[in-house]
Amino acid sequence: MSRIIKLNHITKIEGHASLNLSIKDGKVKVCELQATEGSRYFEGLLKGNDYYEASELSSRICGICSCAHTVTSIQAMENALGIKPSKQTVLLRELLTIGERIRSHATHLYFLALPDYVGYESALAMADKYKKEILRALRIIKLGNSIVKVVGGRDLHPVSLTVGGFLKIPLEEQLAGLKKELSLVKDDAAQTGRLFAKLKYPNFINKTESSSLAQNSEFATLYGDIKSESRAFMQKQYKKYFKEYHEEYATSNFVVKEGKSYRVGALARLNNNHKLLSSNAKKIISSSRISFPNYNPFINNFAQAVEVVHFVDRAVQIINSLNLKKEPIKKARLRPCHGVAAIEVPRGTLFHEYELDENGIITYANIITPTAQNLRNIQDDIRAFLPQIMNLPEKKLILEIEKLIRAYDPCFSCSTHFLKVNFV
Amino acid sequence: MMRLRIIKMTKPKVGFYGITGCAGCLLSAIFNEDDILPLTKIVDIVAFPFIKEKKDESGFDIVFMEGLVASKEDLRVLKEIREKTKVLVSLGACACTGGVPAFRNFIQHDDYQRLVFHKRMKLEDLEPSPIDKHVKVEYYLPGCPPDKNEILTFIKDLALGKKPKRYDKPVCFECRLNKNKCFLDKGELCLGPVTVGNCNSVCVNGGLVCWGCRGPTPDANFETLISLLHEKGIDIVNIRDRMKAFVGLKLPEEEKKNEQDYKT
Incomplete structure (x- = not known):
């Protein structure tokens, strides 16, 4: 018996994607x-621009991760130019990416993932019966938006950051306002953790490597080595272990680590760093039936919910430690140079790499997004998952596959725009 | 919270679509956290693939289209939706002007041709262009991203049968009301004087010069701004490049001609 399944225009994901499946005699x-x-062709667009323009331009790669691209781009430039940002700058950048993480996770969890688990086609259709949950989601999203707006100066595509520091820092009273909002959302975050702990996730294990940043003392966000079950290495060595490649059928690029598929994102981060979560986040895990490390890809949803709890706590911690003062922006000494930076963003590790000439003009740009790294793993998971759902009626089978794809929270806008030079 | 009025007419059927883009404009619409649910009481969101599985594509009163035309598939979707839509709205910089991705039109062709890695892409790719190059557009909501309140006000106006007004004043108008220090006085490359406002000068408030993402005002005087910035010591190539970053394809014709001269 053979089956051909074509899923055109998968909904409730960021961007546009389709899936072609062909099954023959029970084999994929x-x-x-x-x-x-x-x-x-963003990497081509960046070439020829000034080093300080890259953050504004690369932010446009993705609306959901605009802060992530901005910060990664700036840190890669600083690494190239030998600029060490101040402690205050680093904390504000972390706070900004936390705001983005919180709203991105809340959007994915409640608007894209949850409807599948409670039997609705969308969050809007759920709004009558699950009003409490949807309003909770909107409060969490609003908190994330407030953080991004206060620190970045705008809801999307932040404006206040630049290479060497901040063009404008938040006001004390704005931070106080955020603190109040955070305390109000704390319970919403915990409720989110509990809700996603008790969803009925398909029972499926596929043990692939988890890759994320890692630090000894804290749950890594902006700094750290690249860590997985097998090894740890420095960010600037990324090309030694990660290889990008192309498939004739796809306009996105794929990435493998030492020849194999691997995962990035909330689940990978928790697999590597769960011991460094806040005590509230740990409580959510210990009161659930789920433990880490975990190799069920559907658990990425729960991992995101745990991160929401953790990052609400971390945001409060950052605001408490900030003693805002106006600082000059650190100046760059231009020279031919090269820099790499990787940070953790909602969907995984994001890499930016640049080469600059003696005038600070970009001569080379390379960007690897989380979804490009996850794509091969998603495909491998689908292959491994299919045998156990093969006998389901087509509609149900498709829903299960879609749930698996959505669990990764893929972002196809990001993944498609980094097509690489193929010198033949 | 939005105040609800009882409308006798049937709810307008609204669609939110995206072609090649970053989803930021669609997110801006969703990020109206307090108003997105009440909004469903005055309009019927019949299609929104980003957050909705079900769609009724039989016909639309209003469609918000994010993104630019960069592939044949984009063009196919755009044309199909246009045929079924009474009011098509260009949502955001990419849809209105081509946005940052259209900057590719101004860089050396070889430079990006080398990025194309297989034949299928070559066949699929189209010159990046705003949607009104291909179909008729009734309204424009510019900006990268568009202001989320502007989107909301726009929907409310249309739902109530009001004709949304086009905003013509430059960014500088609101920037002065916001009492920002003028970047031009400091000799910095700010495009506020030639750029359409209604963004509440959000970038300048946040410490950044205006990059011109909302497109030129109807009476924009580019030459005066260029010579003023040049007098302040800014390289003309840099000024022109910055002007093209978001809205290059929508600069006035003479600007494009100048561009040709300057290239040769």
Whole structure:
């Protein structure tokens, strides 16, 4: 018996993607997940621009992760130019990315993932019966937006950050306002953790490596080595272990680590760093039936919910430790140079790498997004998952596959725009 | 919270779509946290693939289209939706002007041709362009991203049968009301004087010069701004490049011609 399944225009994901599956005699012959977005060639666009323009331009790669691209781009430039940002700058950048993380996770959890688990087509359709949950989601999203707006100066595509520091820092009273909002959302975060702990996730294990940043003393966000079950290495060595490649059927690029698929994102971070979570986040885990490390890809949803709890706590901690003062922006001494930076963003580890000439003009840019890293793993998971759902009626089978794809919270806008030079 | 009025007419059927883009404009619409649920009481959101599985694509009163045309698939979707839509709205910089991705039109062709890594892409790719190059557009909501309140006000106006007004004043108008220090006085490359406002000068408030993401005002005087900035010591190439970053394809014709001269 053979089956061919084509899922065109998968909904409730960021961007446009489709899946081609062909099953023959109970075996998966073809499993091709492809982005159907047009290409934007961002790495080409960045070339020729001044070093300080890259953060504004690369922010446009993704609306959901605009803060992530901004901060990664700036840190890569600083690494290239030998600028060490102040402690205050680092904390504010972390706070900004936390705001983005919180709202991105809340959007994914409640608007894209939850409807599948409670039997609705969308969060809007759920609004009558699950009003409490949807309003909770909107409060969490609003908190994330407030943080991004206060620190970054705008809800999306932040404006206040630059290489060497902040163009404008928040006011004391704005931070006090955030603190109040955080205390109000604390319970919403915990409720989110409990809700996603008790969802009925499919029973499926596929043990692939988890890759994320890691630090000894804290749950890594902006700094740290690249760590997985097998090894740890420095950020600037990334090309030695990660290889990008292309498939003829897809406009996105794929990444493998030492020849194998691997995962990035909330689940990978928790697998590597769960011991460093806040005590409230640990409580959510210990009162659930789920433990880490965990190799069920559907548990990424729960991992995101745990992160919401952790990052609400971490945001309060950052605000408490800030003693804001106006600081000059550190100046760059231009020279031919090269820099790499990686940070943790909602969907995993994001890499930016640049080469600059003696005038600070970008001569080379390379960007690797989390979804490009997860794509191969998603495909491998689908292949491994199919045998156990093969006998389901087509509609149910498709829903299960979609749930698996959505669990990764893929962002196809990001993944498609980094098509690499293929020198033949 | 939005005040609800009882409307006798049937709820307008609204669609939110995205072609090649970053989803930021669609997010801006969703990020109206207090108003997104009440909004569903005055309009019927019949299609929104980003957050909704079900869609009724039989016909739309209003469609918000995010993104630019960069592939044949984009063009196919755009044309199909246009045919079924009474009011098509360009949502955000990419849809209105081509945005940052359209900057590719101004860089050397070889530079990005080398990024194309296989044949299928070559076949799929189209020159990046705003959607009104291909279909008729009734309204424009510019900006990268568009202001979320502007989107909301716009929907409310249309739902109530009011004709949304086009905003023509430059960014400087609101910037002065916000009492920001003028970047031009400091000799910095700010495009506020030639750029359409209604963004509450959000970038300048946050410490950044205006990059011109909302497109030129109807009476923008580019030459005066260029010579003023040049007098302050800024390289003309840099000024022109910055002007093209978001809205290059929508600069006035003569600007484009100048561009040709300057290239040769």
